[in-house]
Amino acid sequence: MARRVAVVGGGSSGLACIKCCLDEGLQPVCFESSDDLGGLWRFKENPEADRASIYHSVIINTSKEMMCFSDFPIPAHFPNYMHNSLIMDYFRMYADHFQLTKHIRFNVSTHCTHRLHSRFLNVFCKTVILSA
Structure with a gap:
């Protein structure tokens, strides 16, 4: 069974982290507090x-x-020098190409983590309720 890895945030670094975890045979779970990627x-x-x-x-x-x-x-x-909307397009292409979004839990914010022992962390999260 693959080790689970917590990734906090679905911005550019979070996307790269999810991809690296997958490349190494790990099981990433990304917690993104908003309703979309991109940070x-x-x-x-x-x-x-x-x-x-x-x-x-x-x-x-x-x-x-x-x-x-x-x-x-x-x-x-x-x-060569892109507007922020094109950067978001690129992030979406990257996430789609490598199927990263299925590893992201949107509207979930992390509040704290603590070490259980040398190899494991507990991650405390809550679902973010968005008003319509």
């Missing part, structure tokens, strides 16, 4: 309380060749 790169017209966000006009200041995942190049037709 800080996800623009919201009405920002959520206690959640960092970018502003609408953000364009990355790193070339696409330097910011892409090593195992999934950014499409050639994307501009």
Whole structure:
């Protein structure tokens, strides 16, 4: 039976972590407190309380060749310096290609973790209720 690994957050680092866990034969469970992946790169017209966000006009200041995942190049037709909406498109393509979203539990926030003994952690979570 594969070891389960807790991944906190479904942003760029969380997606890479899920992928690396899968590559190593581990069973990742990602806890994402919002209803979507992307982390800080996800623009919201009405920002959520206690959640960092970018502003609408953000364009990355790193070339696409330097910011892409090593195992999934950014499409050639994307501009070298991308608008945040294209970065989100890229993250979605990456997650879809490697089937990462099935390992993400959306609307679940982590509150604390503690070590049970040298090899295991307890992760305490709660489901986030979104108002309609």
